[in-house]
Amino acid sequence: MKQDEIIKLGISIGDLNGIGSEIVLKTFDDSRMLDFCTPVIFANSKIINFLKKHYNLGLNFQGIDSADKAIDGKINVVNVWKENVNINFGEEDNEIGTYAFKSLEAATEALKKDHIDVLVTAPINKHTIQSDQFNFPGHTDYLAKELDGESLMLMITDDLKVGLLTDHVALKDISEVITPDLIEKKIGIISRTLKQDFRVEKPKIAVLGINPHSGDNGVIGKEDEEILKPTIQKIKDRGELVFGPYSADSFFGTKNYKNFDAVIASYHDQGLIPFKTLSFGRGVNFTAGLNKVRTSPDHGTAFEIAGKNEANINSFKEAVFKALEIYKARQEYMRLTENPLKKQGRKL
Template identity: 45%
Template sequence: MSEREKTIVGISIGDVNGIGPEIILKTFSDSRMLDMCAPVIYGSIDVLQEYKKILHLPDLPLYSISSATDLKRNKVNIIDCFEGKVDLEFGQSTAAAGELAFKSLEKLTDDALASKVDVIVTAPINKRNVSEFYSGFTGHTGYISDRCEKEALMILCSEKMKIAMTTGHISLSKVSSTITTELIIRRIEALHKSLMQDFGIDRPKIAVLGLNPHSGEHGLLGSEEEKVILPAISQVKTKRILAFGPYSSDGFFGSGNYTNFDAILAMYHDQALIPFKTLSFEDGVNYSAGLDFIRTSPDHGTAYEIAGQKLASEASFRQAVYKACDIFSQRKSELTESEEVIS
């Protein structure tokens, strides 16, 4: 791959007291990664140099730049987003780490919206210490969606399954009142569009999960399936979308029925994350569909309990980089084909 063809990958540093910097540097310590993409890490050169020493990576080429437009495509580029020294306190939630994590994400999002990077990959954060610096912060997806003024759809991806969520980071007690027929229709349509546009799947089959035990047992254990979910499935079918369900989660995953579908729509966070992480914890990726740019992340958190111990696996973060580059390539390919048809 030529230097010009490399995908520019913008990366937020995450919580520096967690495993974010470790998994980033471990990923790019494999020189083959620099053959396929040009990384730009938004964070702190001092912090990353310290991690480089801790991880014994003397040959990793870190390069400090002031703007993504100045990047070196054969090096790991760093943009400083924080003035002053950041003291590393492994495994601890600190105000300084929260501030750096947010400033990193803010600058990265600025550059993504300005098309200075091709895709973004976000390292794990602590939502609480970020929210202490930026009031109302509930996570990467919500913040980036607000900045793009778009409704993002969170899709968890691996070789084993793709599963999206109707509701995200909200209390379980609010799920029933939040899901509506209209919301489910939007989620199915967004999932259908992403499967075709981003994953190159023609006529994808989508399974929709129920909300209640045994999908409500015909109203005996809850009415959401009959009153809210089924009408949504019926309506999208009139648009030639192959949606089926609602399925009871236990039987759907226990029987292996999930392997018969291209993707699944769950009703709430843990209904999606529990089966997904059980099957794909090491190589799972979180993809935010429907935004102005491509954003992925690993499917795990800060892992404070192993921070600074050189124990963190970079597998999921590496897969997040791969997935972002793959989707970017898929979109470029579709755009090229469309232009050829027009001409």
């Protein structure tokens, strides 16, 4: 993308029975958003028109056959399918799940072809989207496969970034999944993304322990002593600023996270419960480690309020702005690293 071109922001519509379509359309009902990006929604014009009327919105959009036909200054809707779709807000529906996948698949293909610059995904229902084509715990694993990357789920706000060693893994399997290779790989991903996507020159990273009190020197499990500690030391010996393992129960309450550029939790709830407690409604899910930028809001389909015109758009809007910021930072990083002389006197 040339520097003077506006960023084309692709949006997969998510589960149509949830709040995804509401937060997407309400975000771009504010025409000022078109000053920042060109939205390209992967869905169907008939559906968008129905939703527009349902939520009593005044936005105007244009239907297009493919993302490369998107026009700046307009809300573009790629007609991924032509048939009518019956929406029943708040209900789990396998047929609706197939349309969530069709939208995601088309958006991902457009991303790979550079017809869009970034992707923001509206929430899916992880049960109804499952099929022979989508057999993944969620967006992150699917995109890692399609974009040939080593992904890491990174939850972000302006002052807090929490990554995960393991994401959608059953609790009983955590200790078997966490290996020295996995730790090194995930810390490597988060270190690179802090440099290229968040302009942190020398990342300082904290690692949370696997067991309560990080195992209390082996009294409460040996994984921290035998796996985490030696691997962290190995990485530190290479000159990386990686510290831990820290006891997870007090780490956030004492605001120790403010001393680091990012925190890596050992498993899903260990990281996401404090993250969402501290930042719910402002947080963004960013898939680090891919060659493309993808973000999403920090919440799910919220079936209980779907269709009731009650959804809060803040997290989705933050996901849009974070995608744009990360894309620009990455483009700048690539320009500077390709032209080392330009780096003199500049902080990344």
